[in-house]
Amino acid sequence: MTGLFTPTAAAVLTDDNRLIVIVIAAVAVAALVVAQVLVRQVLAADEGTDAMKKIAAAVQEGANAYLGRQLRTLGIFAVVVFFLLFLLPADTWSQRAGRSAFFLVGALFSAITGYVGMRLAVRANVRVAAAAREATPAEGEPAKDLTDVSHKAMRIAFRTGGVVGMFTVGLGLLGASCVVLVYAADAPKVLEGFGLGAALIAMFMRVGGGIFTKAADVGADLVGKVEQGIPEDDPRNAATIADNVGDNVGDCAGMAADLFESYAVTLVAALILGKAAFGDLGLAFPLIVPAIGVITAMIGIFAVSPRRNDRSGMTAINRGFFISAVISLVLVAVAVFVYLPSSYKELVGVENAAITGHAGDPRVLALVAVAIGIVLAALIQQLTGYFTETNRRPVRDIGKSSLTGPATVVLAGISVGLESAVYTALLIGLGVYGAFLLGGTSIMLALFAVALAGTGLLTTVGVIVAMDTFGPVSDNAQGIAEMSGDVEGSGARVLTDLDAVGNTTKAITKGIAIATAVLAAAALFGSYSDAISGAVKDVGAKAGDLSLSLDIGQPNNLVGLVLGAAVVFLFSGLAINAVSRSAGAVVYEVRRQFREHPGIMDYSEKPEYGRVVDICTKDALRELATPGLLAVMAPIAVGFTLGVGALGSYLAGAIGCGTLMAVFLANSGGAWDNAKKLVEDGHHGGKGSEAHAATVIGDTVGDPFKDTAGPAINPLLKVMNLVALLIAPAVVQFSYGDDASPAVRAVVAVLAIAVIVVAVYVSKKRGIAVGDDSGGGAAERVAQQPDPATAVS
Numbered sequence: 001m002t003g004l005f006t007p008t009a010a011a012v013l014t015d016d017n018r019l020i021v022i023v024i025a026a027v028a029v030a031a032l033v034v035a036q037v038l039v040r041q042v043l044a045a046d047e048g049t050d051a052m053k054k055i056a057a058a059v060q061e062g063a064n065a066y067l068g069r070q071l072r073t074l075g076i077f078a079v080v081v082f083f084l085l086f087l088l089p090a091d092t093w094s095q096r097a098g099r100s101a102f103f104l105v106g107a108l109f110s111a112i113t114g115y116v117g118m119r120l121a122v123r124a125n126v127r128v129a130a131a132a133r134e135a136t137p138a139e140g141e142p143a144k145d146l147t148d149v150s151h152k153a154m155r156i157a158f159r160t161g162g163v164v165g166m167f168t169v170g171l172g173l174l175g176a177s178c179v180v181l182v183y184a185a186d187a188p189k190v191l192e193g194f195g196l197g198a199a200l201i202a203m204f205m206r207v208g209g210g211i212f213t214k215a216a217d218v219g220a221d222l223v224g225k226v227e228q229g230i231p232e233d234d235p236r237n238a239a240t241i242a243d244n245v246g247d248n249v250g251d252c253a254g255m256a257a258d259l260f261e262s263y264a265v266t267l268v269a270a271l272i273l274g275k276a277a278f279g280d281l282g283l284a285f286p287l288i289v290p291a292i293g294v295i296t297a298m299i300g301i302f303a304v305s306p307r308r309n310d311r312s313g314m315t316a317i318n319r320g321f322f323i324s325a326v327i328s329l330v331l332v333a334v335a336v337f338v339y340l341p342s343s344y345k346e347l348v349g350v351e352n353a354a355i356t357g358h359a360g361d362p363r364v365l366a367l368v369a370v371a372i373g374i375v376l377a378a379l380i381q382q383l384t385g386y387f388t389e390t391n392r393r394p395v396r397d398i399g400k401s402s403l404t405g406p407a408t409v410v411l412a413g414i415s416v417g418l419e420s421a422v423y424t425a426l427l428i429g430l431g432v433y434g435a436f437l438l439g440g441t442s443i444m445l446a447l448f449a450v451a452l453a454g455t456g457l458l459t460t461v462g463v464i465v466a467m468d469t470f471g472p473v474s475d476n477a478q479g480i481a482e483m484s485g486d487v488e489g490s491g492a493r494v495l496t497d498l499d500a501v502g503n504t505t506k507a508i509t510k511g512i513a514i515a516t517a518v519l520a521a522a523a524l525f526g527s528y529s530d531a532i533s534g535a536v537k538d539v540g541a542k543a544g545d546l547s548l549s550l551d552i553g554q555p556n557n558l559v560g561l562v563l564g565a566a567v568v569f570l571f572s573g574l575a576i577n578a579v580s581r582s583a584g585a586v587v588y589e590v591r592r593q594f595r596e597h598p599g600i601m602d603y604s605e606k607p608e609y610g611r612v613v614d615i616c617t618k619d620a621l622r623e624l625a626t627p628g629l630l631a632v633m634a635p636i637a638v639g640f641t642l643g644v645g646a647l648g649s650y651l652a653g654a655i656g657c658g659t660l661m662a663v664f665l666a667n668s669g670g671a672w673d674n675a676k677k678l679v680e681d682g683h684h685g686g687k688g689s690e691a692h693a694a695t696v697i698g699d700t701v702g703d704p705f706k707d708t709a710g711p712a713i714n715p716l717l718k719v720m721n722l723v724a725l726l727i728a729p730a731v732v733q734f735s736y737g738d739d740a741s742p743a744v745r746a747v748v749a750v751l752a753i754a755v756i757v758v759a760v761y762v763s764k765k766r767g768i769a770v771g772d773d774s775g776g777g778a779a780e781r782v783a784q785q786p787d788p789a790t791a792v793s
Helices: 015-043 050-087 093-133 146-228 240-283 285-303 313-339 362-388 393-404 406-437 443-458 461-484 490-539 555-596 609-623 625-642 644-680 690-733 742-765 777-783
Strands: none
Touching: 015 093, 015 146, 015 240, 015 285, 050 093, 050 146, 050 240, 050 461, 050 609, 093 146, 093 240, 093 461, 093 490, 146 240, 146 285, 146 313, 146 461, 146 490, 146 555, 146 609, 146 625, 146 690, 240 285, 240 443, 240 461, 240 490, 240 609, 240 690, 285 313, 285 443, 285 461, 313 362, 313 461, 313 490, 362 393, 362 406, 362 443, 362 490, 362 644, 393 406, 393 644, 393 690, 406 443, 406 490, 406 644, 406 690, 443 490, 461 490, 490 644, 490 690, 555 609, 555 625, 555 644, 555 690, 555 742, 609 625, 625 644, 625 690, 625 742, 644 690
């Protein structure tokens, strides 16, 4: 195989560029300082009544206990991968050591981002509830302006998200900057480890947290709302504390880590291709763009200040987002024309004739590519909002379908998800292809343009993360308010409105996250092809060998393509099935408590919340292993069995299928959730009606769609791309030249396939508690839970 790329000269980190990277690192540190300022603002707010504080403390204790156990489990896994990375080929031992070391750094930063998101969210939720409580004054107190109260509650929730946003961009940019400063031209290779660490931890946190939160949510809804006819977050439901804990370990910790790894992996791809396409300047320019995004994210977060004439909370959030996006584009234009030369022949450190002889202007390529990323984020935000907001037709149509029962609700939601996935995929495809066309005859420039589009999208990540965390904080605030019984009337209405906005913001961030996954994957695919070219040259393989060809017409490559799509389906099925199993145990336990403690319904007995928290914790930690092993082992199995060409096709199949699947799952779930809110607001019969029961069932189906399987596909794609990038040289090495060994390939392939088969078999063998009379399985586990006084901790 002839390489797709002509090798470039060794780029160097010049003194001027080193100074620029130091300034960028300082900007990253400034983001962390702003995060501390926002923390003080959030924690200065009132915490409400004693009952609200007590409930919030229980949620905090459960979330801290779960996340602590999860991180200890993942820590063992990270150490194992740290040593395994030493076995993979690298140019020097310095690169190997740096790759492994920064794998741990990436994993640590991802975990910190998730932990900080959860830690502050569980302290902010009660403050949002307390702010909303001011809308219902005590006897003798004057009534407060409802709009002012709503704006205060929203500001607390959004600035909580702002803290997580600042940590995401701050740590991501700081990590990448440090690698460039320490390793200079070798930085792209070392950053592969940094990106893999971030992506692996994010995927495990996303899957584990998603299983926890949706098992509790589904169990609480099915028994509480449908069977007992009590409201959501009613304190009589034993699953309510676990549900609120789950919002934080899944939506806050999981999504924060997810978006951090999107940030890190996109920077990895941009720097790998930037070094090859722009030479010396390519080691700094991909960092300049997200550094501008850090500054504009600060502006955007503070710009989200609701006004009286705003139609809804989304109006204020959209305003902050678009202010940030527009300022980013202006500042990037300034940076492009100040930093980059006007012709490709002026680029230093590039020997690729297709680049140096390119007739265009590198400034135009960079600016347009970044603009594509920014515009893509804005369009996805609007498109996702259309399909998930309560005041838009798709969600209203689902609400109307509730009049004919749960089956039509489910069908309508699936239809919305499928349709929205097509439009979102088209937008992402147009964005990728538009950036690709900028490269003209140079494939390297084209792929670098795609990577720059990804960095352009990153300029909005700080605000996007704030939008995402806003959702679970608002949801938790409503739960604390309802469980305490201290927020009624207008205050409860404020929290319901904020929760509906939060459902939309969560769906938007998931859509944008999958867009980053596709852009990063497309760019990493170029890096993968380059890695193959380099490895082929080293071993002197023949260009015509079928196992090296990326031609989709080859049978082995077609099989790889199908396998890539199939893994996305299997991964999603495993995640949803894990929720089903754990939710079955929760349903059984909540039913048992209602049956054995009838005083729960008249408040004479208290539910045993700790038992449900413990069920969800144990199940989530056990269930997250199988999807994680599948993500890591499947590329290894395909590569060592069918060759690097088939592995490339495998990645293409996973990207195509994963894009559609992730958006379908996220938007269906978000639309079902808001359709339920619509009915609860009094439409089509209101709470307690048959229509309400139908939308609750639809929401229950959508819970693992939108909060477990859907968002986990995003880190899945990045993990598989990075694993493929890391193993490609080894696959070529053991296929050709002096080190060729069919036996080694066979052993590695068989071991990888065996791990996948065993993991899936063990996962499928676990029982599901489907009724009160089920013996063994989940029901038996419930009976063996520890005393509720110690279950949470």
